[in-house]
Amino acid sequence: MSQSETESxxxxxxxxxxxxxxxxxxxxxxxxxxxILPIYFLSLVPASAFEIVAWRVLFxxxxxxxxxxVTRKWRAFGVLLLNxxxxxxxGVAGALIYVNWQTYVLATVSGHVVEAALGYFINPIVTVxxxxxxxxxxxxxxxxxxxxxxxxxxxxxxVGYGSMPWIALIxxxxxxxxxxxxxxxxxxxxxxSGLTLETIWLSPVAIVQLIVVGATVGITxxxxxxxxxxxxxxxxxxxxxxxxxxxxxxxxLPLIYMGFIQYFAPFIQFLVGVVLLHEAMPPERWVGFSIxxxxxxxxxxxxxxxxxxxxxxxxxxxxTVE
Numbered sequence: 001m002s003q004s005e006t007e008s009x010x011x012x013x014x015x016x017x018x019x020x021x022x023x024x025x026x027x028x029x030x031x032x033x034x035x036i037l038p039i040y041f042l043s044l045v046p047a048s049a050f051e052i053v054a055w056r057v058l059f060x061x062x063x064x065x066x067x068x069x070v071t072r073k074w075r076a077f078g079v080l081l082l083n084x085x086x087x088x089x090x091g092v093a094g095a096l097i098y099v100n101w102q103t104y105v106l107a108t109v110s111g112h113v114v115e116a117a118l119g120y121f122i123n124p125i126v127t128v129x130x131x132x133x134x135x136x137x138x139x140x141x142x143x144x145x146x147x148x149x150x151x152x153x154x155x156x157x158x159v160g161y162g163s164m165p166w167i168a169l170i171x172x173x174x175x176x177x178x179x180x181x182x183x184x185x186x187x188x189x190x191x192x193s194g195l196t197l198e199t200i201w202l203s204p205v206a207i208v209q210l211i212v213v214g215a216t217v218g219i220t221x222x223x224x225x226x227x228x229x230x231x232x233x234x235x236x237x238x239x240x241x242x243x244x245x246x247x248x249x250x251x252x253l254p255l256i257y258m259g260f261i262q263y264f265a266p267f268i269q270f271l272v273g274v275v276l277l278h279e280a281m282p283p284e285r286w287v288g289f290s291i292x293x294x295x296x297x298x299x300x301x302x303x304x305x306x307x308x309x310x311x312x313x314x315x316x317x318x319x320t321v322e
Contacts, residue, residue, distance in 0.1 A: 023252025027261045030245035033238065035268025038108045038116070039276070040238055043231055047220040049105040051213045052235065055221060056101060057206035059236030061199035067192050067240070077193050086185050087197065093181045094198035098205065100174040107167045113273030114281065118157070119171030120266035121292050124299060125150040126176040134180060142302035146295045153291035160284030191247035195240055263296065 044052050068074050080086055107116040129147055131137040139147070158164045182194070189197070213219060221232045250258060270289075273279045 020252065020257075023249045024257070024261075026245045027249035027253060027258060028264065030242040030249060031261055031264035032268065033242040033245070034265040036272070037104075037238070038113045038269055038272050040231070040235075041105050041108045044228065044235075045109060046224070047228075047232065048213060048217055049102065049109050050209050051217075051219060051221070052105050052109075052232070053098075053102050054206040054209040054213065055232050056105075056235040056239055057098075057199050057202045059233055060195060060239045061203060061236070063236035063240050064192055064196040064199065068196065071192070073193070077196065080189060080193055080197070083188075086189060089181060089185050090189065090194060090197035091201045093178055093194070094201035096174050096178040096181060097198055098202050100171060100178060103167060103170045103174065107171075111277070111279060112167050113269055113277055114279045114285075115161075115165055115167045116171060117266040117269035117273060118165060118289065118292065119168035120175070120269065121263070121289075121296065122150055122153070122168065123172045123175050123266075124262065125295055126172040127179060128299070130173075130176050130180055140302060140306070142298055142305075146299040146302070149291060149295040149298065153288050153295060156284065156291060157288035160282065160288055191243045192240070195243055260300070 041052060047055075068077055104116055107113065125146055128139065128143055132139055154165065154169070157168075182189075185194075210219065220228070222229050249261075274281055
């Protein structure tokens with residue numbers, strides 16, 4: 001390679017490296033924020049889980065409206081509203097994310113953070129399973145093994161809990177189906193517009209929920225302390241910002257990087273539950289979690305080998321063309 005070619009390659013590599021570096025920062029920021037959500041929601045007590053989720057929906061909508069105004073994307077958002085397929089698809093996505101949010105906050109304030117973390121640990125495996133069930137995708141042998149091992153883990157945990165780990169399963173399947181639905185709209189809906197559409201659909205539900213809460217246990221916002229009120233309003237920010245970071249990371253990083261970093265959130269949630277909140281971890285639960293982690297290890301190793309194989313195939317195709 002000549003000196004000029006070497007210099008050109010260095011110039012090209014530098015922006016690429018910077019691109020990856022910023023992507024890593026965005027991805028880690030997103031998953032760390034998702035990881036510390038239990039602490040944030042616990043700071044909102046004595047608000048009930050239903051009040052927290054209702055305000056989360058409404059303040060997320062307000063925050064998204066501000067973002068659309070600042071970025072001057074209302075016209076593009078208006079075009080999306082004309083697409084009935086997109087609008088109704090986002091309505092289904094909104095219903096699924098509502099189930100996910102409500103289950104997660106209920107789990108957090110009722111002392112089930114560890115089980116909630118389990119839901120996000122098994123989510124990648126559920127996503128693979130849904131790919132077979134719904135998308136008719138073909139799995140590699142290692143992926144089938146990972147799914148089988150995860151089923152064993154759920155059985156072990158069910159025996160340990162004395163019942164099925166419903167919180168974990170609801171979180172894993174609601175988020176897995178949410179991702180599947182979002183794929184149907186592909187790249188036509190950005191993170192902010194998507195969340196705006198979802199929260200528009202959910203706003204009537206949130207308002208009814210607040211009316212019921214007000215008539216029963218009572219609304220807490222504005223009655224506890226200035227900090228509590230600010231934190232409740234901040235649920236809109238803490239919901240939207242990680243999504244924006246995630247979207248930015250996805251555009252900058254290969255899928256394999258995102259595959260690794262996605263375990264940050266449930267790992268942090270697990271530590272919060274065990275170390276900070278001192279939730280019980282009897283031996284059978286450790287065994288169940290260990291089996292889940294084994295399944296994730298199998299899935300991750302398979303992902304690495306698949307990525308290397310695809311890269312080699314692409315390099316071979318390029319070499320053949322040349």
